[in-house]
Amino acid sequence: MDQQSARxxxxxxxxxxxLGANRRESASLLRLESVPLAGRRVFIxxxxxxxxxxxGAIADDSRIRATLPGIRHCLDAGAAVMITSHLGRPIxxxxxxxxxxxxxxxxxxxxxGRPIPLVTQWADGGFTVAPGDLVLLENCRGNRGEKAxxxxxxxxxxxxxxxxxxxxxxxxxxxxxxxxxLALAAPxxxxxxxxxxxxxxxxxxxxxxxxxxxxIVGGSKVSTKLTILDSLAAQVDALVVGGGIANTFLAARxxxxxxxxxxxxxxxxxxxxxxxxxxxxxxxxxxxxxxxAERFAADAPTTVRNxxxxxxxxMILDVGPRAQHSLGAELAHAGTIVWNGPLGVFELAxxxxxxxxxxxxxxxxxxxxxxxxxxxxxxxxxFAVGDRIDYVSTGGGAFLEFLEGRELxxxxxxxxxxxPAIRRSEAVPTAAPEPALIR
Numbered sequence: 411m412d413q414q415s416a417r418x419x420x421x422x423x424x425x426x427x428x429l430g431a432n433r434r435e436s437a438s439l440l441r442l443e444s445v446p447l448a449g450r451r452v453f454i455x456x457x458x459x460x461x462x463x464x465x466g467a468i469a470d471d472s473r474i475r476a477t478l479p480g481i482r483h484c485l486d487a488g489a490a491v492m493i494t495s496h497l498g499r500p501i502x503x504x505x506x507x508x509x510x511x512x513x514x515x516x517x518x519x520x521x522x523g524r525p526i527p528l529v530t531q532w533a534d535g536g537f538t539v540a541p542g543d544l545v546l547l548e549n550c551r552g553n554r555g556e557k558a559x560x561x562x563x564x565x566x567x568x569x570x571x572x573x574x575x576x577x578x579x580x581x582x583x584x585x586x587x588x589x590x591x592l593a594l595a596a597p598x599x600x601x602x603x604x605x606x607x608x609x610x611x612x613x614x615x616x617x618x619x620x621x622x623x624x625x626i627v628g629g630s631k632v633s634t635k636l637t638i639l640d641s642l643a644a645q646v647d648a649l650v651v652g653g654g655i656a657n658t659f660l661a662a663r664x665x666x667x668x669x670x671x672x673x674x675x676x677x678x679x680x681x682x683x684x685x686x687x688x689x690x691x692x693x694x695x696x697x698x699x700x701x702x703a704e705r706f707a708a709d710a711p712t713t714v715r716n717x718x719x720x721x722x723x724x725m726i727l728d729v730g731p732r733a734q735h736s737l738g739a740e741l742a743h744a745g746t747i748v749w750n751g752p753l754g755v756f757e758l759a760x761x762x763x764x765x766x767x768x769x770x771x772x773x774x775x776x777x778x779x780x781x782x783x784x785x786x787x788x789x790x791x792x793f794a795v796g797d798r799i800d801y802v803s804t805g806g807g808a809f810l811e812f813l814e815g816r817e818l819x820x821x822x823x824x825x826x827x828x829x830p831a832i833r834r835s836e837a838v839p840t841a842a843p844e845p846a847l848i849r
Contacts, residue, residue, distance in 0.1 A: 438828045439609070439821075440600040442480060442575055447487035449541050450572040454480065454602065455550075455588045457578035457804065458495035458514045466513055474517050476804050477577050480602040481522070481544065484575070490539040492529075492571070494547035494588060495578065496556075505552040515546045533563060535570035556587045564591035577602035579609075582808040582820035593823035601824055604804070609821065611801035612812050615780045620745030621647060624777075625813075626768065628652035628751025629785065632659075632676045637814045638750070643686040648740055650695040652753030652764070657726055659684070659696055665717050668702070668724040695740055699730030701754070701761060708758045728754030729764035737768060744777040749799075750813065752789050766793050773798035782809035 456477045461469040468474075477493075484491045500509035512528055519526045522544070529537050530548045539545045550556055555563035564587050568574075574596035576582070581589060582605070593599040601609070615623075625646045627635055632655050642649055651659055657672035662680035684694045700717055702724040703710040714730045715721075729737070741747060749772055756765035772779050773795040781790060782803030790796045803809045808818055 439606065439824050440598070440828050441606050442483060442600050442602045445573055445598060445600050447484055447489040447573065450489050451539070451570065452484045452489040452491050452573045452575060453567070453571040453592075453596070454484070454491065454493040454575045455578050455592070456493055456495045457580035458511065459497050459580070460514070462513065466508070468513050468517055471517055471521075473580065473804055474514065475521065476604050477602075478521060480575065480577050480604055481518075483603070485542055485544060488541045489573070490541050491544040492532075492539060492547055493544065494532075494550045496551040496581070496586075497549050498551075500549055500551050502551060502556060503554045505549055509549050509552065511546055511549050518544075518546065533566055550588045551586075553587070559585045559587050559589075559591045561591050561595070563587050564595040567592055568595040568597065572597055574599040575602045576600075576820055576824060577604045578820065579605045579803070579808050580805040582805065582818040583811040583816070584807075585819040589820040590823045593820065593827060599824055599827040601821075605821075607801075608803055608805060608808075611780050611803070612809075614778060615746050615748050615801075616645065616813070620778055622744050623746045623748070624648045624650060624741060624744040625748045626650040626652065626750065626753075628655060628753050628765075630654040630671055632673050632680060635751075635810075636676070636679060638810060639683050640686070641813060641815045642748075643683045643692070644690070646687075646748075647692050648695055648744075649683075649687055649692065650737065650740065652697075652729065652768075653751060655751070656696055656729075656753075659694065660717055660726075663696070666720050666722070667726060668720045668722050669704075670720070670724075670726040695737065697729040697733030697753075697764075698736060699732045700726045701728035701730055701764070702726055703760070706755070706758075708760060710760065712760050727758075728756075728761035731763075734764055734767040738771045741768075741771045741775050741777070744775060747772055747775060747777045747779040748813070749779065749781040750783045750786055750810065752785055756789055756792065762792075765789050769793040769795045782806070 457473055460471060460473050463469050481491065497511055498509055515526045515528045527545045528548060529545050532547045533553050553563060574593055576593060578589060623646045625642045627639060629635055630653055654671035657667045657670045658676055659680045661667050661672050662677040687694050697717060699714055701712050702715055702720060703712050704723055706725065720726060753764035753768055755761040769789055779799045780801045781799050782805055784806050790802060796802055811818060
């Protein structure tokens, strides 16, 4: 498809309008840099749900590092800063040592070069933090009512804070107290720089993208990403599918896929997605050739086959060299690229070439590129392309739900607070006046 014809594409469903509305709303959020902070008690909800090793050490601190600019901004402005997050899935009211944010406190202390006290039993305040200082509040899911988005819990917290800051894009799809109800109850509620950057990047990629817009969706099952695929079919100029998802689409076209992972009950759904793309003048990219093996193992003998020649007993575990070449050509002409999911089992060396080629093609493309999702982040790290992708999202579930066109409750709460007529869910007597919204 040439670039001129790509520019004439229009969304075939209300999803595009919804994404456009989300982008306009994100531009109207009250942002941290617009809020006076000196002497104020600032409550930051972060996403420190980081992976831990068997002995409790932090395996990847990227989410912690991503919050540092917002934290430093508050400290430099003379705010008394309190920050919390969830970690794991503790039982409310019954935190154990494995649920503690103690490793996070140690990490923040090293990164910021200052001691970071860890405060427990904090829902009703009762602790001291001076302007210019920072404390970490223990796992917020230890508070009864957190998961239920309890408004009373939110009011208890709101009475001893002045400014609420959301920096937890990774959990923005969850309707929980410190993400949603507290944003509605706090004297002032705003988006931190990390959250704002995520929304700006996603808005640029999906609401008003440079064309052609190419989306790559990989993974094991169509069923887990059916809504995303359907949403993107109404938006993109080209939809690239990989992994087990591609196998289902290949089977829907009548190709034998041997013992490959695929979903025979979703063949009609796959055909409908392709029909939607074709009806808009867009297209579905599928591999011309694939790498197969009879065993799922790093030492398994491999064979490159045309997609029409896969044999019984074989599994499709990567895309082949011709497919890698055609995908590179597809991405070379893109104006915007959205990447979620690998093309094959990249963790095993014999099946890594397709995802490696994809990562390099995105990294060298002139297109605006955004990537997100757990497996995608692992691939980015494995092939060392993170610094050449325009935006790498810290969100997992939130990134996927944004792609689906769903409302993110945490963002919706901040959008509500940005409207002058709806400033907080209940008056808080000790609150300072709210600043005017700066657009």
